[in-house]
Amino acid sequence: MISAQLPDPQLQPLLYAKVTKYMIHGPCGVDNPQAKCMVNGKCSKHFPKEYRERRDWAEDSYLLYARPNNGLVFEHNGARFTNQYVVPYCPQLLLLFDCHLNVEISAGLGTVKYLSKYIYKGPDRATIEISGGM
Numbered sequence: 001m002i003s004a005q006l007p008d009p010q011l012q013p014l015l016y017a018k019v020t021k022y023m024i025h026g027p028c029g030v031d032n033p034q035a036k037c038m039v040n041g042k043c044s045k046h047f048p049k050e051y052r053e054r055r056d057w058a059e060d061s062y063l064l065y066a067r068p069n070n071g072l073v074f075e076h077n078g079a080r081f082t083n084q085y086v087v088p089y090c091p092q093l094l095l096l097f098d099c100h101l102n103v104e105i106s107a108g109l110g111t112v113k114y115l116s117k118y119i120y121k122g123p124d125r126a127t128i129e130i131s132g133g134m
């Protein structure tokens with residue numbers, strides 16, 4: 001199971017603590033225009049996400065997670081975070097590993113192409129050229 005919602009703090013206090021500690025994106029946008037994710041005035045990770053009552057598939061084979069506007073708000077350092085700011089996570093893995101753990105569901109041909117490219121790309125490397133004499 002993958003979720004992109006704040007858990008109910010009364011029903012799942014431990015999971016709520018982990019989600020609010022590790023799985024909240026931001027603040028960015030107008031609340032923090034200098035955030036690392038900001039590119040040309042927009043969040044490069046596309047936060048805040050739209051509210052969505054049910055999950056659905058996007059055209060690019062990625063899942064659009066349910067992010068209901070259910071009134072749950074997490075406040076931290078004066079910023080307010082709703083389900084629009086939750087990075088998708090697997091509750092079991094988050095509780096087990098106790099760290100930031102973004103888990104996404106994807107399907108379709110694009111996924112196969114991405115995995116193939118990712119696996120065979122090799123290690124990260126760079127090319128530098130030094131020119132000029134002493």
Ligand SMILES: [Zn+2]
Pocket residue numbers: 025026027028029035037038043044045046047
């Ligand atoms: Zn952002």
